[in-house]
Amino acid sequence: KAGVTQTPRYLIKTRGQQVTLSCSPISGHRSVSWYQQTPGQGLQFLFEYFSETQRNKGNFPGRFSGRQFSNSRSEMNVSTLELGDSALYLCASSSNTGTGTEQYFGPGTRLTVT
């Protein structure tokens, strides 16, 4: 089975622009979660989608948004980029809704905001 894929792998944007990141989960997985990883804040949960519905959201400003499509692929969008949004954005997929279900991570998208 193919793993979680994320595109693009690297991205450079200018402050004030917006960006869209894409995540394709493992085939059959219906839950997709997004995380932000920075040296200062570590790994932080952004949001989780299941069957096109956002079920859980982290403590991020409204500039961060996401969606999930009927094929379980997910996108996240960051509007009005700030320098502090520079980070590795990780997507993870999971096979079901159980709290103990493991999540499988993609390689991440490295976003640099200049």
Add this chain to the structure above:
Amino acid sequence: AQSVTQLGSHVSVSEGALVLLRCNYSSSVPPYLFWYVQYPNQGLQLLLKYTSAATLVKGINGFEAEFKKSETSFHLTKPSAHMSDAAEYFCAVNTGFQKLVFGTGTRLLVSP
């Protein structure tokens, strides 16, 4: 709120030595705990998980972890370190649905 604390941002061992990475959790309910590893410029790879079925959990690459409720700990061990184990390790707790709360990570350095 559920959380995990990793003691030691860096751990150095010699090849062949015991690896011990520490994780303590805070939870008022039985926790679902995970260990992940991250190699440079890569995503997170699941090493093992605890879901109350057994207190000693065996994972991939020879790693294992023991859940100790009395000590609120879930430390990761490997009997003999290999150079390829050099990476950053994260302990995490699932706080509901698929939300993982991660520790700050421990970088494992392995010297020949």
